[in-house]
Amino acid sequence: VDTHLLRTFATVAKLGSFSAAAAELGYTQAAVSQQIASLENDLKVTLLNRRPVTPTEAGARLLEHAGPILLRLDAARADVTRMTSAPSASLTVGLTPLAGGFPAVALALAALRRQMPRVDISVWVGARADVAIAVARGDADIGLVDGLSAPGDSLPLLAPASAAGVAEAEVFLVLPAGHPLAGRTGVRLANVVDARWIEAADVAPPLSDVRRVARTDGFRASFLYRGTDTLSLINLVAAGQGLTLLPATTLPATMNSVAGSELSAVPVTEPRVLCRVELVHGVLRAGSAAAVLAGLLSPRG
Amino acid sequence: VDTHLLRTFATVAKLGSFSAAAAELGYTQAAVSQQIASLENDLKVTLLNRRPVTPTEAGARLLEHAGPILLRLDAARADVTRMTSAPSASLTVGLTPLAGGFPAVALALAALRRQMPRVDISVWVGARADVAIAVARGDADIGLVDGLSAPGDSLPLLAPASAAGVAEAEVFLVLPAGHPLAGRTGVRLANVVDARWIEAADVAPPLSDVRRVARTDGFRASFLYRGTDTLSLINLVAAGQGLTLLPATTLPATMNSVAGSELSAVPVTEPRVLCRVELVHGVLRAGSAAAVLAGLLSPRG
DNA sequence: CCAAGTTACGAGTCACGTAAGGATT
DNA sequence: AATCCTTACGTGACTCGTAACTTGG
Numbered sequence: 011v012d013t014h015l016l017r018t019f020a021t022v023a024k025l026g027s028f029s030a031a032a033a034e035l036g037y038t039q040a041a042v043s044q045q046i047a048s049l050e051n052d053l054k055v056t057l058l059n060r061r062p063v064t065p066t067e068a069g070a071r072l073l074e075h076a077g078p079i080l081l082r083l084d085a086a087r088a089d090v091t092r093m094t095s096a097p098s099a100s101l102t103v104g105l106t107p108l109a110g111g112f113p114a115v116a117l118a119l120a121a122l123r124r125q126m127p128r129v130d131i132s133v134w135v136g137a138r139a140d141v142a143i144a145v146a147r148g149d150a151d152i153g154l155v156d157g158l159s160a161p162g163d164s165l166p167l168l169a170p171a172s173a174a175g176v177a178e179a180e181v182f183l184v185l186p187a188g189h190p191l192a193g194r195t196g197v198r199l200a201n202v203v204d205a206r207w208i209e210a211a212d213v214a215p216p217l218s219d220v221r222r223v224a225r226t227d228g229f230r231a232s233f234l235y236r237g238t239d240t241l242s243l244i245n246l247v248a249a250g251q252g253l254t255l256l257p258a259t260t261l262p263a264t265m266n267s268v269a270g271s272e273l274s275a276v277p278v279t280e281p282r283v284l285c286r287v288e289l290v291h292g293v294l295r296a297g298s299a300a301a302v303l304a305g306l307l308s309p310r311g
Numbered sequence: 312v313d314t315h316l317l318r319t320f321a322t323v324a325k326l327g328s329f330s331a332a333a334a335e336l337g338y339t340q341a342a343v344s345q346q347i348a349s350l351e352n353d354l355k356v357t358l359l360n361r362r363p364v365t366p367t368e369a370g371a372r373l374l375e376h377a378g379p380i381l382l383r384l385d386a387a388r389a390d391v392t393r394m395t396s397a398p399s400a401s402l403t404v405g406l407t408p409l410a411g412g413f414p415a416v417a418l419a420l421a422a423l424r425r426q427m428p429r430v431d432i433s434v435w436v437g438a439r440a441d442v443a444i445a446v447a448r449g450d451a452d453i454g455l456v457d458g459l460s461a462p463g464d465s466l467p468l469l470a471p472a473s474a475a476g477v478a479e480a481e482v483f484l485v486l487p488a489g490h491p492l493a494g495r496t497g498v499r500l501a502n503v504v505d506a507r508w509i510e511a512a513d514v515a516p517p518l519s520d521v522r523r524v525a526r527t528d529g530f531r532a533s534f535l536y537r538g539t540d541t542l543s544l545i546n547l548v549a550a551g552q553g554l555t556l557l558p559a560t561t562l563p564a565t566m567n568s569v570a571g572s573e574l575s576a577v578p579v580t581e582p583r584v585l586c587r588v589e590l591v592h593g594v595l596r597a598g599s600a601a602a603v604l605a606g607l608l609s610p611r612g
Numbered sequence: 613c614c615a616a617g618t619t620a621c622g623a624g625t626c627a628c629g630t631a632a633g634g635a636t637t
Numbered sequence: 638a639a640t641c642c643t644t645a646c647g648t649g650a651c652t653c654g655t656a657a658c659t660t661g662g
Contacts, residue, residue, distance in 0.1 A: 014313075027616080028617060029589060029615090029616065029617085039617075040654070041652075041654070043618060043619090043654090047619095048652090053391050053392065055391055055392075060660095061661060063616095071390050073389050075383055075384075077386070077414065082380050083312055089373070089376065090358075090369050091354065091355075091371050092370065093372060094355065098635075170376070213656080225463060287388050330640090338629090340632080342627075342629070343642095348644095362637085586625095
């Protein structure tokens with residue numbers, strides 16, 4: 011199993027077309043055809059149905075491995091390269107939408123600016139997995155990812171990269187002002203298992219995480235929101251499309267941005283759940299901007 | 312980065328010799344030299360110090376990726392192959408030492424023997440990671456791995472394979488009969504953080520797991536035991552070399568095997584900790600012996 | 613009949629083995 | 638001097654592109 015055969019296979023499967031994959035990879039489509047044939051010949055299985063191009067059962071299975079393998083391959087190259095390349099000059103930080111709202115994060119970035127004024131800092135906001143992948147591949151030097159967890163627990167690893175806890179915040183249930191629970195001083199997750207939930211996996215904690223933390227099968231989505239804009243999400247809540255969970259750190263900014271007082275937030279008291287921010291990074295070269303930022307973010311920094 | 316370059320690199324690093332790696336892989340040593348040169352040239356880094364052959368800093372970093380990548384590559388091949396190859400005929404089960412002591416496991420194996428008498432069952436006992444790797448690579452059809460966890464928590468994944476909880480048992484602190492805590496009706500982990508501990512990572516739960524569950528930095532090893540024999544371990548405890556943790560399921564067998572009543576076991580009451588057994592498997596073909604065994608082991612089976 | 617994948621074939625490249633050349637102990 | 642890695646070079650295999658062929662909608 012050769013890597014570039016895997017890469018072409020993954021591309022063909024993604025695009026559903028030999029010719030399109032050939033165009034994307036800079037081959038002729040004959041070459042792609044030969045590569046797939048060679049792979050199928052090696053494994054003695056048909057991986058793709060042709061016309062239309064669709065993964066077979068075996069092909070689907072292989073695809074589940076192909077992504078992680080290719081990612082890790084890129085990560086390996088990035089990791090090794092980072093050890094020799096220039097120490098700094100610029101810094102790219104990957105952020106999840108909620109992570110940016112944590113004071114610790116904002117303060118660390120400000121402190122870094124003060125401490126290394128000549129470094130070009132650029133920040134890029136994306137979904138959890140995308141940030142983790144970007145860091146692993148070396149597209150970002152450092153990432154700050156938020157996620158739901160029990161107190162003290164670390165987040166499940168999303169990509170081949172190291173991670174360390176950086177900050178934690180209480181979690182609030184966000185609901186329209188008119189909701190029966192609005193104004194309460196606390197809410198137990200068990201009481202809202204069957205509410206209408208908005209699945210906004212790229213912004214708020216994904217409902218699967220909520221289920222994991224609450225140990226139930228509830229929290230089913232009745233509304234799907236794709237995108238990484240927090241404000242749009244809370245507008246949906248205000249409009250009564252459903253509920254969501256947000257950390258205390260993002261509430262002030264969002265609550266004031268909604269016309270009137272149409273929103274209410276109630277702390278989740280049971281089980282004890284926190285929104286945790288973790289620093290994810292590859293190799294940190296001593297003295298590099300990434301290392302300095304990591305130092306500023308570390309528990310004692 | 313081509314896979315067989317990685318494989319060669321990993322082999323050279325493992326053996327500390329170009330010629331030895333060449334012998335193992337069936338190349339001439341000139342070829343190995345060229346491959347390493349090509350890899351170093353591609354990454355623009357020196358990966359190995361020669362004479363003696365030792366990974367450089369960058370090489371060590373690459374090595375951390377090489378293992379998982381090659382494993383996953385094998386896993387992909389095994390996974391795809393398993394979908395087409397013959398459904399059964401024989402079954403290889405990987406077991407960790409403690410997992411075999413669980414009644415649920417023994418009963419399921421017996422039931423399988425009854426249900427599919429013509430299948431050749433072979434069992435292989437090894438350390439946690441080795442079992443997980445064997446399953447991932449297809450060397451074993453199914454694995455049963457034990458590990459420490461909080462109630463309901465699943466074990467951290469050791470290899471690219473699926474896992475499902477199968478059984479749980481109370482955890483006991485095992486100590487010599489003369490120990491001050493002997494005969495107590497329960498013990499809190501916090502009270503034995505600084506005891507002399509035996510690190511027997513291939514048999515008993517590794518101390519790192521204990522630290523994770525207890526959330527402390529204690530539980531440092533004062534004695535290292537390598538090997539997968541439970542009896543030797545408890546003999547060490549009886550001889551006063553240190554303490555260890557074992558699930559209730561393995562206690563009867565071990566306690567009776569020690570001359571006199573030189574051993575004592577006290578249940579761990581706080582925090583609540585369980586020894587959990589998980590089934591790890593790749594693809595399960597319907598009707599295969601592996602699938603039947605998995606069914607027998609499943610919570611409702 | 614057209615779009616899209618496969619097969620045939622030739623050319624260039626690349627990787628391996630043989631063999632000679634250093635370097636280090 | 639012996640061991641072990643590196644370099645040089647020739648050959649064989651492999652992979653890609655061009656182009657003709659086939660198949661399905």
